[in-house]
Amino acid sequence: MMMKLTVKVRLKQLTKETLFEAYKREEVLGYCKRCGNYGKNYSCPEFEFDTIRYLEPYNYATIILTEIDTQPIKAQIDRFGIGDFRSDVFNNYIKNKPNDVVDIKSAISMYAFNNIKNQMTDKLIQIEKDIDNLVGLPPGSCTRCSTCLKQQGKPCIYPETLRYSLEALGFMVSDIYKKCFDLELGWTKGELPVAFNSCSALMTKEKICEGVILDKLDGIVLNISEKE
Template sequence: MKLPVKVRLKQLKKATLFEAYKNEEVLGYCQRCNNYGKNFSCPDFMFDTTSYLEPYNYATIIMTEIDTQPIKAQIDKLEIANLSSRVFNNYIKEKPDEVVDISSAISMYAFNDIKDQMTDKLIEIEKDIDNTVGLPPGSCTKCITCLKQQGQPCIYPETLRYSLEALGFMVSDIYKQCFDLGLGWTKGELPVAFYSCSALMTKEKINETMLLDKLHGIVLNINEA
């Protein structure tokens, strides 16, 4: 099952993006996550997150959207064993007795797949456009176990990036601010759509059509049983 990914953009001045900067509140949510302090892409950081974005003047918010109706129509044909992802593995690693329903497994698989594709796309875009940095969704899952937990340096520092959440931004505010979209949590069932939020920080304004062309080709592929 190959599902198209809709991409929407909203270019902001950095000052406008910072209206959603709520570092203390977001950090509180991060501290409840199993990745806190255990992943190089997650807090707590040894650098100031506002200083990290100091070189840039604009933020292009990138929202991906996947309609889940085709998945719902075929959900009886899907098996958790075919939905392996690092996000899923990290989740059950800390909760070995947790029973994961198929909807949650699909959601984690979809997020992980889009996250990986978006990370690769943003890093390629950085090579094409000077003075940019990408902020992909979620935490880095390149390694089975992040070496931060062993006190060792990251082995992929050239591709280590940070999400908007990790840097202290309230992503729900950004969805509302940029796309007039309020996201609600669902339990035990798939949402109407899967969303993810990334950003490309730039020194100058960029051509949005050009950026959309560079982001073309993202597809969610879910294997049926």
Template sequence: MYHTFTCTNSAALQDFICKYQQQENFMVFCKECHNYNNLWSCPPLQLDVKQFLRDFNYIYVVGVKIIYEPATIKAANTAEKIKEITMSTLREVKTKLADTLLALEQQIPGSVSLASGGCHLCDRCARRDTLPCRHPEKMRHSLESLGFDLTTITTDLLGIELKWSKDSLPEYYTLIHALLTKQSLGNRLDNLKI
């Protein structure tokens, strides 16, 4: 059905912030999303982004391309099939990627991961019922929720053009996660596979 390709790159966090963070511009898009004010991982955030990022010195961007086999693309010949394949593969790979980065957090003191898009750990986020997050140990914010430009990051740091579904399943989708660290990891993540 699909295979994955993982690539990573890193940057000093302050340089990354200067080049890729545009909170005001990207909050406009967040406000148009159905997850806005409905998921604890999404804006309006319950944290001060500048203060949160101040604790870290490096960022490791992890991109995973979900590359569909030609037969899968051909079989996705209705809107329902496109949606079904998209949702199941994105969720499956996102879960593997999130679990991998949560495991890295345990191995790298003082690190925190960032996820792709909104959190989907629960069928219904507790935020909708004005309750605290049920899984704060696993819930992670995304780069976009912190105001980062994913399109430019993906092109500049990973050499990947983002693809979107229109009337057919695209050749691939890309999930972008990251790991924030206090210390340099060198090339420790170079051979990361999802």
């Protein structure tokens, strides 16, 4: 069985000053420290650079929200098993918490996030190549390698595509969801949420046409296939 789910994309362009209303580095860092990737992934804190200076060249932020209705998955969830939803995010979770039992709904959530994260990262890097003077901030941590070489004290082997999420740079993404899209982040333990959401950004020096960005983000879909 193949399920192809539409990914809805919404944009909101902010001045950098407005974005920085959601900058809460110490509070966000506290959440990061609870994650198994903290200090073990080149895309995650702590960094050897100043996160504010990293964004200093830019004046505007285009916030990108992706949204996937989960109702089609809920209607067919009995057809799937954990093995249908293996992902790098899932594998990292298991490595960090080997004694945890992962239910099917959590595995689906990890799979969806990983899949959209990878597509969005590639899209943002392509936009960087097409348009000068901007940088993309994809969702989540980098999972290009099964184990980040930072854990071995070795340099990143993909530095040209290494990017940082809004969270990693110190922004409270729940505040951004609320401010930009009037959307409250909600956790439904043991259940799938109403929608899968992720948040990315493009930092630019000048205002940018939202239609151009939407065109370049076209074609993002979530494919779910039941393994035979």
